[in-house]
Amino acid sequence: MSSAEINKNEVDIVIGALNADLTQFLTSWRPFFSGFHLIVVKDPELKEELNIPEGFDVDVYSKTDMEKVVGASNSTMFSGYSCRYFGYLISKKKYIVSIDDDCVPAKDPKGFLVDAVTQHVTNLENPATPLFFNTLYDPYREGADFVRGYPFSLRSGVPCAASCGLWLNLADLDAPTQALKTEQRNTSYVDAVMTVPAKAMLPISGINIAFNRELVGPALVPALRLAGEGKVRWETLEDVWCGMCLKHISDHLGYGVKTGLPYVWRNERGDAVESLRKKWEGMKLMEKSVPFFESLKLPETALKVEDCVIELAKAVKEQLGSDDPAFTQAADAMVKWIQLWNSVNSSS
């Protein structure tokens, strides 16, 4: 499949604005965002006015807009990094591409700027292969194919639900790791896209992600909120939790999740050591989450994404609720999210 064939009308680029001045961000992405519709959602806790350069087809949503759609009490669900989920909620497009506002286009080893949007959409439009690992990675890529020994019955693949991109410069490491290796930056450009096998768990980062909204939109849940959640990725886990849910639901429904290209360049921001000072409860929550997801089995009767989320929320409450209030809140948020999704998307 040629990557030049993507239909821009099928894509919304959703940006969560945690920084008021989006000039550098949008200017650097202009070559790749132009022609696309943008949804910019302002963190409801951000006080300053957003600064958005001219020349983009963009709709901006702030706290007032959120409250009109979901009500005042529910707008807290969309604070901080979770503001982007409001964009997912109200979008009408098939594909969503979402990039953190502190990232700019990366350069590939040849020195060319990486068109992350096109790469993400290409990933989403090509089948995924979660049922058997292809040692040459993405078999649909030009120059590659399925290797000897790959079962023929599995070569048509399955629909791709999500495309998880990576980061050069500041990688998405946790605070303890980055604090220990203050100088470490990711300089390794791994030229591959691959499907993460079914049943395998992974930490999905929200920094550079795309998904098929028509297929799995409701599964991207703004649910887990750390007590000390902050405005740097080191102080959040919402995307990791969202990703665990998304992967599990994708596996259950027979969809695939890809990882690898495209890379974005993540600018220097924040201080890992500073973030480390906060009590890092994310670690404990992850430890509890893993055995839960490992043993979780969604009922066979859950055939729609919305039902999967509800069942998952039920299981979270039952099995993790007593471990930490954050889990109960997450479960409640997941249920509320589906209610909102159904109400917003059925009235359109």
Place this chain on the structure above:
Amino acid sequence: MAQLYSSVKPTPMLKDELDIVIPTIRNLDFLQMWRPFFEQYHLIIVQDGDPSKVINIPEGFDYELYNRNDINRILGPKASCISFKDSACRCFGYMVSKKKYIYTIDDDCFVAKDPTGKEINALEQHIKNLLSPSTPHFFNTLYDPYRDGADFVRGYPFSMRKGAITAVSHGLWLNIPDYDAPTQLVKPLEKNSRKFDLPLRLPILYVDAVMTIPKGTLFPMCGMNLAFDRELIGPAMYFGLMGDGQPIGRYDDMWAGWCVKVICDHMGWGVKTGLPYIWHSKASNPFVNLKKEYNGIFWQEEAIPFFQSVTLPKECTSVQQCYLELAKLVKEKLGKVDPYFITLATGMVTWIEAWEELNSEERTEAKAPNGNKE
């Protein structure tokens, strides 16, 4: 933290702990190119085909060579489990080795260059892979976290960062990819190159990564550029019954890979894939390949679901036990697909018996190889 392993510099050579196993039916000229990397290691050459043919081995290598006469003499009736006229016979080399690690490579594989033009020391990379842990229980999106410059990403559970022991390191190939016959027929290389105005050989992308194949996931294991911990997983590395007198070929490494992965998953060990690359020079004849693979193409559709659903009982605590249990299940479940699987299951049992025989007692004079040792 992950960097504990990356700080082991330089990579130990393991020259007294690793054997290089090479099956051959032609010659070993390719060793000339590998000399700087292989010269210090002991080679085990398994000569397939006509035992009266003299295989030319370049000067200066330390090796032992086994032809079919040696295999028959050493194993007696158990030699029936070792394939003839197929590179599957290489697994005899695993059996007679006394080393902890094995590296096996095909005789049409040469030293590749990385994108900077530097020659790749494939063996060194395999050793790095084997000596550092794997991460089969949770996928790291930055691939091998123990590699220099990499680490575990945010969200990766801390309790899993110690990793699992690595049993297998599966390397890849540049130039001629390891495609099956139907794919080779559909994508003849020259046609492709001319059409798109590309250099004659369509190179595979150089993907600068090593990663662990997650637990519960099967993969097509290619025997062209493969290393493993023999002490750990050796008994499961049986390359099956292929070639002469058998209804199937070019599935030897596939079969071993499915068995190995199921057992590694059961034992909690890791299988890595990715770097290193070697340069694969010879494209085999797709029509010949199709004849060999024909049955395999259909049989794998049955075999894969079998391996995907197999559970080994908790009581199987050794690789040999796991393997014998697998053999039993192969006979039971796949025997109905074709009687070949019953023969194969018998071969699997014979292999374990032979492995035990050769590896639990001292080798006598009578078992010494035919070939010269320097």
